[in-house]
Amino acid sequence: MSEDKEEKKKIYTIRGIDPETYEAFSKLARDLNISMGRLISEAMRLTITLAETGTKIGLKKLGELSTIILRGGKTETYDESVEVVTGIRELEVSKTDLDDAEKPIVFLNLRKLTFASDITWDLLDKKVKEIKLVDEVAIPPNIPKLKLAKKCIMVGRITTTPE
Numbered sequence: 001m002s003e004d005k006e007e008k009k010k011i012y013t014i015r016g017i018d019p020e021t022y023e024a025f026s027k028l029a030r031d032l033n034i035s036m037g038r039l040i041s042e043a044m045r046l047t048i049t050l051a052e053t054g055t056k057i058g059l060k061k062l063g064e065l066s067t068i069i070l071r072g073g074k075t076e077t078y079d080e081s082v083e084v085v086t087g088i089r090e091l092e093v094s095k096t097d098l099d100d101a102e103k104p105i106v107f108l109n110l111r112k113l114t115f116a117s118d119i120t121w122d123l124l125d126k127k128v129k130e131i132k133l134v135d136e137v138a139i140p141p142n143i144p145k146l147k148l149a150k151k152c153i154m155v156g157r158i159t160t161t162p163e
Helices: 003-009 019-032 036-053 056-070 095-100 121-127 145-149
Strands: 083-086 090-093 105-115 128-139 157-160
Touching (some): 019 036, 095 121, 121 128
Parallel strands (some): 083 105, 090 105
């Protein structure tokens, strides 16, 4: 067995966790259909990233994460100005799909989100508000990765699809 697999199975004990926070976090993990370990790892990674950037935007995102957790897993408070697409394992989105959307879209809790090659950055920027808790986002080569990354929160990886 490799060291990576052994480390993944290692058990960590954290003392001093507030019981209400733990219960809310546990409920959030269940609501998002992901393991506690994964959610804790992502929260830690996000906290480290935000602390290292030290930007107002980063601190705001950290505050949003705290608010989500303290609400007991009520993950979003989006108003009616956006459409939320959630709970799908894999989804491929085309130019027609985005053109047909009447409101900006938030993609939440997907395994893989693929944007078709007919999508332009201008259309994606206009129609996609956020991409949250997605394992993989696959984009055509014409979409700038760093611009897209600014719309992503807790995304595992961004890949480029072949032309």
